[in-house]
Amino acid sequence: YFKNNPKLLLILSGSVSSWIEKNILASTGFLGRISIDLLLEELPLHECTAFWGKYKQHTAAYDMLQIFSITGGVPRYLEEIYTEQSASNNIQRLGFSKNGFLFKEFDKIFSDLFDVRSEKYKVIVRKLAYGHATLDEIYTTLDTEKTGVVTNYVADLIAAGFISRDFTWNIKDGKDSKLSVLRLKDNYLRFYLRYIEPNKERIARDTIGVPQQLSSILGLQFENLVLANRKAIYNLLSLNPNNIIVDNPFFQRKTKRQQGCQIDYMIQTSDSMLYLCEIKFSKDKLGLQVMHEMQEKLARLSVPKHFSKRAVLIHVNGITTDLAEAEFFTKIISFEDLLT
Incomplete structure (x- = not known):
């Protein structure tokens, strides 16, 4: 088809690059070199502050931290912030309202990216929402034997930017060890899984405010922000x-x-x-x-x-x-x- 239509271009874009690598780049049916391999990371914190506009100089760092604890440095989420309002009011509107942008975002992410396999991926991120875990602990959580399938699930989540596999290393030579832990690096996912998902029914009825225990995840969220x-x-x-x-x-x-x-x-x-x-x-x-x-x-x-x-x-x-x-x-x- 392309041979008969030499001016036709096929542009592929996706958040899970592993699918493109497996089905397109590694396929013998497609020829050509990659022009650019671009990985979009979260914005640096000093650039994120620009979203506060004229309120930037008059907003406390702790107020910003509370926002970043649910959005990370994701520009699309930061666009939804009403900078004239407090962090608490923004969190209430975005996460604990039935029409809130962040209330609906989780299911869209996993249905769009992972389709029918989304439940397996959700099990993994739910486990990591409560702290770091080893790959063996993920096998236990999924109640499955050690297979390449689970490793592929983890690789897909890493490629999508949701989790990180942090390897420790040998100080003597600086080389990575075989030992590692998985970390949920996406602050929104932890916020959703810890506080929105368990309260979805109450949020849908508009009978819940921002939980007081929300600060309990700030340690893990702050760690993510520093590492990013x-x-x-x-x-x-x-x-x-x-x-x-x-x-x-x-x-x-x-x-x-x-x-x-x-x-x-x-x-x-x-x-x-x-x-x-x-x-x-x-x-x-x-x-x-x-x-x-x-x-x-x-x-x-x-x-x-x-x-x-x-x-x-x-x-x-x-x-x-x-x-x-x-x-x-x-x-x-x-x-x-x-x-x-």
């Missing part, structure tokens, strides 16, 4: 991206020779520096407790002798005078720093 804005962290730490060997959430399994340890986000550079970043959400100012927790992690982390370690704190609502005067953290980064 790594370039800003590099700049704030005065790091050259070309000198970064690997950066990711890091965990060390307990063995006879070493203790277990988990770092929210760690950066390893070519000059044998390790930046251990504690990503901490709190409604109140952080005190000396967060320093003691990091001291424990520094003591547990097993590293080669020639490596140096630096502690970094990334927070939301400030720190106490005691913590500031302790001068323990090499760098203290506030959420506001990520917005500029």
Whole structure:
């Protein structure tokens, strides 16, 4: 058909690129090189603030955080924000109203992208909505044996930008380990699965407001926002991206020779520096407790002798005078720093 119509162009676009790769790019029936492979990520936080327009300078960082906790850096969601209103009012209108944009979005996403297989994908993201999980734990949740089918489901969700597979690594050579955890990186999905889906009937009857326990997911949501804005962290730490060997959430399994340890986000550079970043959400100012927790992690982390370690704190609502005067953290980064 194309041979007889040389001026005909076929343009394929999709959120799940794995289908295109399997059925088009890897097919012997289609010839030609890829002109451009473009992966659209969420907008950086400093660009997202432009959606507040004239209210940008007069909106508290915590108010913005609450919005980002349900939208992430997705422009289409941010377009729905009424910037003259508070975060609470926006969340009520978008998520807890039967006509709310975010109330209806979840089913559209999964029916459009995954069609008849959508239920399997939903089971996986529901599991991850409550915290990180290993691939083995996903097999258990699906009540299935280890097969390539489940691995493909996970790969599709990664390709669609909904989840991330975070590999830990060997500090000695900077190479990825076989050990990894799956993380729900899409803030909207967690918001929907934790608070909208269980209350759909009440929302449809307009008999529910914004749940008070909504703040319970802000820790995980804040972590996602930080990990999605790594370039800003590099700049704030005065790091050259070309000198970064690997950066990711890091965990060390307990063995006879070493203790277990988990770092929210760690950066390893070519000059044998390790930046251990504690990503901490709190409604109140952080005190000396967060320093003691990091001291424990520094003591547990097993590293080669020639490596140096630096502690970094990334927070939301400030720190106490005691913590500031302790001068323990090499760098203290506030959420506001990520917005500029």
